Amino acid sequence: MTAPAMSGTARVSAPSARRSRLVPQLTGWGFVFPATLVIVGLSLFPAVWALLLSLRDGDLLTGGDFVGLANYGDMLGDAELAAAAGHTLLYTVLFVPGSVVLGLALALALNLKIRLIGFYRTCFFVPYVVSAAATGILSNFVFDPDFGIVNAGLKALGLPAMGFLQDPDQAMLTLVAISLWGGVGMPAVVYLAALQDIPRMLIEAARVDGGAGRHVLRHVVLPQLRPATVFLLIWQTITALQLFDLVYTTTKGQPLDSTTTIVFYLYRQAFQLFHSGYGTAIAYVLFIVTLAVSGAVLWRGAK
Structure with missing residues (x-):
């Protein structure tokens, strides 16, 4: 009698155990399903639709023919x-290393124990959270050749006025300077x-062994910052290759198309x-x- 009773108990408990494992899984899927649906609807479906669209010659209103x-x-x-593409490459080459190096220098300075350090950290991070559109609109006033505050300062110093965003030779460099002002907060915070x-x-062990400040920085601190550096190089490169909003609110690709980036050219073609x-x-x-x-930077950083 004992063996059959135990067998019956096992048959009854097995479905119960499966239900006890299934209920938490269904509950979890119930919570994540709405977010999953949003991600699929707003990310995967448009990506597939855009891929199909790239194989046709239509506009935004008609389907066009398959080409x-x-x-x-x-x-x-x-x-x-x-x-x-050349303008985008120039911007990337100047912006990515510049933002990473400046971010590291700022982080080293903001890591010091001085008075009002929290205030200084906030001041350097605030430009990053300001929208690029607002930054671009403000830059139009700051770098205006006739009424801008920068040229006013140059004239006060007895220096000639500059064309900045209206000069084909200076416009891209000015955009890099504006981007560094607005984007250096991200690398600074990460570092x-x-x-x-x-x-x-x-660090204390390195100093006890006789390491000077620059040696500690080079042989101890920088190797420890390698993962952060790899992340920032990838992040800033993606940001640079997708430059659009700053161009749209300042130069709109001008003068003489000297600031037309890939994404702005894409926008012009499509819209x-x-x-x-x-x-x-x-x-x-x-x-x-x-x-x-991004893959190349990640592979190189992992070596």
Whole structure:
């Protein structure tokens, strides 16, 4: 009698155990399903739709005809796209290392124990949280060749006025300077957090062994900041390759198309000239380039 009773108990408890495991899983899916639906609806579906759109020659109103990879092939002979890619590359080469190096210098300074350090940290981070559109509108007044405060200061010092955003030779450099002012807060905060995570005993041991300040920085601090540096290089590179809002609110690609970046050129093709298929193809190529660059930085940083 004992064995059959135990067998019956096992048969009854097995479904109960499965239900007890299934209920928490269903409850969890019930909580995450709305967010999952939003992500799929706002991210995956538009990405697939855009891929299909890049294979057609239609505009934003009509479907157009299926042209396969013709839009991608047209990019090879597009001189304006090549120029926009050159402008984007120049901006990336100047902005990414500049923001990382300045962010590290600021983090080292903000890591010191001085009075009002919290106030200083806030001041350097505030420009980052300000929208790029607001930054661009403000920059139009600051760098105005006739009434801007920068040229007013140059004139007060007896120096010639500059063209800044209205000079083809200075416009991109001015955009880099504006971006550094607004974007250096991100690297500073990341590096500051990484600096505070370095064990104090490690630094003190290096100093006890006779290491000078610059040697401790080079051989102890910087290696500990390697993961933060890799993250910032990837993040800032993605930010630079996707530059649009600052260009739109300041120069709109001018003067003489000297500040037309890839994303702004994409916007012009898709939403001004209504070449949505071609614009989407540019977007997908930019995505592949961004993914490749990020992967290369991540692989190099892991070595």
